[in-house]
Amino acid sequence: MKLWDKGYTTDNLVERFTVGNDRELDLKLAKFDVQGNVAHAKMLQKIGLLSAQELTDILKGLEEIQQTIDDGTFTIEESFEDVHSKIEHELTKKIGEAGKKIHTARSRNDQVLVDLHLYVREEIGLVKGLVKKLFDTLMQLAEQHKEVLIPGYTHMQVAMPSSFGIWFSAYAESLIDDITMLNAAYKISNQNPLGSAAGYGSSFGIDRTMTTELLGFETMKYNVVAAQMSRGKLEKTVAYALASVAGTLSKMSADVCLYMSQNFNFLGFPKELTTGSSIMPHKQNPDVFELMRAKCNKIQNMPTEITTITNNLTSGYHRDLQLLKENLMESIDTLKDNLEVCDFMMKHVQVKENILDNDIYDYLYSVEEVNRMVMAGMTFRDAYKTLGKEILEGNFKPNKELKHTHEGSIGNLCLKEIKAKFEQNY
Numbered sequence: 407m408k409l410w411d412k413g414y415t416t417d418n419l420v421e422r423f424t425v426g427n428d429r430e431l432d433l434k435l436a437k438f439d440v441q442g443n444v445a446h447a448k449m450l451q452k453i454g455l456l457s458a459q460e461l462t463d464i465l466k467g468l469e470e471i472q473q474t475i476d477d478g479t480f481t482i483e484e485s486f487e488d489v490h491s492k493i494e495h496e497l498t499k500k501i502g503e504a505g506k507k508i509h510t511a512r513s514r515n516d517q518v519l520v521d522l523h524l525y526v527r528e529e530i531g532l533v534k535g536l537v538k539k540l541f542d543t544l545m546q547l548a549e550q551h552k553e554v555l556i557p558g559y560t561h562m563q564v565a566m567p568s569s570f571g572i573w574f575s576a577y578a579e580s581l582i583d584d585i586t587m588l589n590a591a592y593k594i595s596n597q598n599p600l601g602s603a604a605g606y607g608s609s610f611g612i613d614r615t616m617t618t619e620l621l622g623f624e625t626m627k628y629n630v631v632a633a634q635m636s637r638g639k640l641e642k643t644v645a646y647a648l649a650s651v652a653g654t655l656s657k658m659s660a661d662v663c664l665y666m667s668q669n670f671n672f673l674g675f676p677k678e679l680t681t682g683s684s685i686m687p688h689k690q691n692p693d694v695f696e697l698m699r700a701k702c703n704k705i706q707n708m709p710t711e712i713t714t715i716t717n718n719l720t721s722g723y724h725r726d727l728q729l730l731k732e733n734l735m736e737s738i739d740t741l742k743d744n745l746e747v748c749d750f751m752m753k754h755v756q757v758k759e760n761i762l763d764n765d766i767y768d769y770l771y772s773v774e775e776v777n778r779m780v781m782a783g784m785t786f787r788d789a790y791k792t793l794g795k796e797i798l799e800g801n802f803k804p805n806k807e808l809k810h811t812h813e814g815s816i817g818n819l820c821l822k823e824i825k826a827k828f829e830q831n832y
Contacts, residue, residue: 429482431731432489436475438524439489440468442517442600443497443508445620449613450510460504467500468493490517511610512603515723519599519637522731524621526595526644529738530588534832536745537588537651541581541828543752545821548575552819555762556672557770567770570757571819577658579824584651585831591647595640598623605634605722631721638716641730645708648737652702655744659699666692674756694751698744705737771804772797778805 432439444465451461471493474480486492498505552571557564598621601607601614607630618626627633665672680690711733715726762770772793779789796802 427732428488428728429484429486431735432482433480434735435521435525436480436489436493437472438521438528439493439517440472440475441524441621442520443468443493445617446512446600447508448620449616450507452616453611453613455510455610456504456507460507463501463504464497464508467497467505470500471496488514489521490514511601511608511612513605515604515634515637516600516602519602519633520621522637522640523595523597523599523623526640527592530592530595530644530647533648533651533738533742533745534585534588536742536749537581537585538828538832540745540749540752541578543749544574544578544581545825547752547755547757548572548578548819549821551757552821554757554759557762557767564767564769566773567762571821573661575819575821575824577654579827580654581651582824582828582831584647584654585828587647587650589831591644593624594636594643596624597636598626599633599636602627602630602633605631634723635721637723637727638712638719638730641734642709642712642716645712645734645737648741649706649709651741651745652705655748656699656702656706658748659695659702662695663692663699666695672758672761674758675751675754676756679751679754694747698748701740701744705741708733708737768804769797769802772802775802775805 447456447461447464447468450456451458456464471480482489482492486495494505494508497508548571551574552569554570556568556570556573558566558568598614598618600617600621601612614626627636662673664670666674674690675692677690679694681693682689682691712730715729719726761767776786776789776793779793780786784792793802
């Protein structure tokens with residue numbers, strides 16, 4: 407069954423090519439399609455296109471279909487083009503002729519749009535919840551290890567003292583920027599496109615304000631062409647938000663892989679959370695974080711992919727837009743998995759102490775020595791040149807007392823302020 411069926415059969419090759427794997431992907435949209443149908447049916451009854459009894463029958467039929475979705479028995483067979491045709495068919499089979507009226511004043515285009523808006527809105531909420539869990543874990547670790555010093559790097563060269571408190575809370579605060587991006591995507595998804603039909607509205611006197619309220623949207627896409635043009639723009643906005651979170655996880659994964667190596671040995675994990683080598687018996691590899699890095703880098707490619715597909719498409723619907731669905735849904739699922747795994751791994755991280763006792767980190771304290779010379783009355787430029795010359799000639803010896811002085815300042819983190827900032831933006 408096809409919603410556009412006019413009495414002829416599409417060639418099998420064309421059918422396979424145009425439908426692709428939409429049936430499988432549409433299973434994720436099934437409950438949202440039911441929600442859209444419920445709101446649309448109530449609106450049709452209000453404007454006189456359905457009787458009270460027809461609405462009662464439709465709502466009862468949709469409730470039964472929703473039950474099959476909830477218990478996992480809902481399927482979309484090859485005889486159906488998509489979730490919309492399957493649900494309309496099942497509804498008509500259950501309640502008779504009234505089921506055929508459900509598509510009145512509507513197009514498959516705005517059905518897809520409303521399903522995607524509802525789906526994205528819910529998924530962003532789930533992603534935000536997982537981000538919050540990871541944020542809380544990182545902040546707890548920052549508090550727990552705030553006085554454990556590690557070297558900071560610029561250009562991959564030893565630079566200045568840092569701490570695990572700074573490192574953990576840096577990624578925690580970075581997640582706040584990601585939340586801001588997710589909130590922006592949520593706001594764009596929280597607009598009702600239902601009633602725009604094929605992108606040019608309907609001659610029926612529909613009540614779009616009613617469906618907006620019934621579906622819990624903050625507002626509607628008032629211009630029907632703008633509603634249709636949101637297809638592609640919605641996906642791209644969400645992709646940028648996902649890529650923002652993925653960028654944070656990817657960078658942290660790279661740090662973890664570096665810090666786990668024997669050359670650094672800043673942190674580790676229980677052996678049960680690492681993998682081994684088929685030939686080297688000593689290996690405990692950071693495969694989880696290597697895969698996380700790669701998966702997140704793949705997610706970061708999504709905005710470019712969507713831009714390439716949608717660039718220079720004219721207004722109105724194009725079948726090209728169908729191809730956005732698969733990778734967007736995969737990226738959402740992958741990011742949720744990565745957030746869950748990252749939180750699990752960080753809950754088991756093993757932080758090493760006394761890292762800076764190694765002489766290779768002595769130059770970390772050169773800035774502190776310059777500052778000490780300035781406090782003693784020397785200009786910064788003269789202090790910098792004097793100490794720089796000592797270092798070049800191999801005569802610089804760190805003031806061990808500065809290590810203890812720096813521990814106090816490094817441990818003075820703004821953890822309370824970061825937590826408040828997160829709550830304000832969440």
